[in-house]
Amino acid sequence: MDKTNALYENIQEKGYKLTNHRKTILDVLIENKDYLLEPSEIFEKVLKKNKDINFSTIYRNLEIFLNIGIVRKISLENGKGYYQIIFEDHHIHSMICKKCGRVETLKSCPFEKIDMTIFEKKGFLPDSHKFEIYGFCKECLLDKK
CATH class of the missing domain: 1.10.10.10 (Winged helix-like DNA-binding domain superfamily/Winged helix DNA-binding domain)
Structure with missing residues (x-):
């Protein structure tokens, strides 16, 4: 489908x-x-x-x-x-251009590299997340120059 x-x-x-x-x-x-x-x-x-x-x-x-x-x-x-x-x-992991709004999806999850003991010490069990990085895409960076 x-x-x-x-x-x-x-x-x-x-x-x-x-x-x-x-x-x-x-x-x-x-x-x-x-x-x-x-x-x-x-x-x-x-x-x-x-x-x-x-x-x-x-x-x-x-x-x-x-x-x-x-x-x-x-x-x-x-x-x-x-x-x-x-x-x-599944979870969304993206780089988002603040100028043109283009969204690039990340193939890997940066969350997987986080030390889980941070959550364990706080008595917190994460069950979902999103990861967004804001900045400027290559085309918009060239326009800024």
Whole structure:
């Protein structure tokens, strides 16, 4: 089964209808899977595919996707919320460009190299995590010079 169909099934398994608006929003998120997008950017891209949609529909569905766990929301230093589609169920480890929003997924998990005795001493058992590094991608660094 391809990733798109898995997302569709996930929505339906959680009790939501797979409407044309939801499919269009998902298509935009999938097409831009390597970038963080603001709701207004998503709306702009969705309008090119379906003129019969309003901003509140975008925002409402992003919240549904977030609750289902197929989208993640990241707030950058500018205070804005950005969204990205999630294809895998495992932990997310990313490098995020603060200028263009490009997201590069790390193949290995830096958490695996952490000394677990830190948690043991505190009586804490971690069961999930995410690892995000913020900075500037190569293209944006060249633009800064």
